[in-house]
Amino acid sequence: MTAKNFTVEPFPPSRHAIVNAGRIAVRRHISHALIEIDVTVARRFIREHKVKTGESLSFTAFLIACLAHAIDENKHMHAYRNWRNQLVLFDEVDVSTLIETKVGHVALPHVIRAANRKAFREIHQEIRTVQATPAKSEQKSWLLDVAPYVPALGHEVFYWLLFKNPHWLKQIAGTVIVTSVGMFGKGTGWGFGFLPMHTLGITVGGIAEKPGVVEGRIEIREYLCVTISMDHDIIDGAPAARFVQRLKELVESGYGLE
Numbered sequence: 469m470t471a472k473n474f475t476v477e478p479f480p481p482s483r484h485a486i487v488n489a490g491r492i493a494v495r496r497h498i499s500h501a502l503i504e505i506d507v508t509v510a511r512r513f514i515r516e517h518k519v520k521t522g523e524s525l526s527f528t529a530f531l532i533a534c535l536a537h538a539i540d541e542n543k544h545m546h547a548y549r550n551w552r553n554q555l556v557l558f559d560e561v562d563v564s565t566l567i568e569t570k571v572g573h574v575a576l577p578h579v580i581r582a583a584n585r586k587a588f589r590e591i592h593q594e595i596r597t598v599q600a601t602p603a604k605s606e607q608k609s610w611l612l613d614v615a616p617y618v619p620a621l622g623h624e625v626f627y628w629l630l631f632k633n634p635h636w637l638k639q640i641a642g643t644v645i646v647t648s649v650g651m652f653g654k655g656t657g658w659g660f661g662f663l664p665m666h667t668l669g670i671t672v673g674g675i676a677e678k679p680g681v682v683e684g685r686i687e688i689r690e691y692l693c694v695t696i697s698m699d700h701d702i703i704d705g706a707p708a709a710r711f712v713q714r715l716k717e718l719v720e721s722g723y724g725l726e
Contacts, residue, residue, distance in 0.1 A: 489664035489665070492664040493662035493663055493664040496663065496701075497699065497700045498698065500660065500696070500698075501708070502658050503694050503716070504691045504692065504694070505694055505716050506691055506692075506719075506720045507691070509720065510722045511675075513722055513725045513726075514530075525725075526595050529594075529595050530588055530592075530724065531719065532565060532583055532646055533723065534718040534719045534723050534724070535670060535715060536583035536584040537584060538718055539561045542707060542710065542714070543557040544707055545644075545703060545711050546668055547667060548637055548638070548667060550633070550634050551632040551633070555702065556635070558638060560581065560582040560584065561582065561644065562579050562581050562582065562642035563642055563645070564578070564579045564580075564646070565646045565648075566578075566647055566648070567595060567602075576598065578595075578598050579642040580642075588725060631665075641666065643666065643668075644666055644670070645663070645670070646670045647659070647671045656674055656676040657673045658673045658694075659673045659695055660697075661695075661697065667698065667703065668698055668703070670694060672692065672694060673693030673695065675691065675692050676691055692719075
């Protein structure tokens with residue numbers, strides 16, 4: 469008789485939606501850009517604030533504030549294409565971010581509405597509220613709940629209809645997504661997520677200390693690894709490069725923290 473040396477667990481029903489989204493993602497024409505951003509100013513401010521007040525400010529909230537402002541200056545970066553083959557450019561930047569409310573569970577997708585019109589503090593407070601009380605998130609989990617019981621054809625029809633209606637897509641998923649994979653450790657490292665719905669996705673990787681040049685002198689700086697994923701059917705290289713440069717400027721200046 470062989471000794472039992474393994475454990476069998478049920479496949480979480482909520483992960484069926486992730487599997488289906490992955491099937492959609494592999495069909496899209498996604499381009500990726502790997503960049504490093506100097507976050508020394510922002511990280512120093514957050515550390516000093518905690519020493520003074522004991523409050524831990526959300527670094528993700530800071531990045532979302534910068535991202536929303538950069539998109540607000542170039543709305544093509546979060547445009548959707550409708551069934552008439554037109555681009556729909558929204559005035560509001562709705563940022564979907566994945567918030568881990570329980571260790572080991574599927575992260576809760578929460579949409580921060582009109583992030584381009586909110587201060588860093590407002591975004592920070594919204595994230596902390598959802599972490600403490602997930603039920604307060606407006607993002608309903610019905611898609612995750614029903615996914616295991618819907619046949620494959622039903623998923624195909626659902627996503628086909630969703631992509632034809634940008635307003636519906638915005639309401640369900642927002643207009644851009646931010647995923648943080650580097651928050652649990654230190655060191656250089658980029659993450660590659662799939663992008664099943666959005667035109668633009670940001671994957672936040674690790675942070676590493678490296679020598680950098682500041683006003684002609686070498687200093688130890690903190691650099692954040694960021695992967696920017698874009699739907700190449702909608703976004704071209706030149707606008708994307710301008711957007712990346714603007715995003716770097718905002719993050720490196722500590723936009724909105726003061």
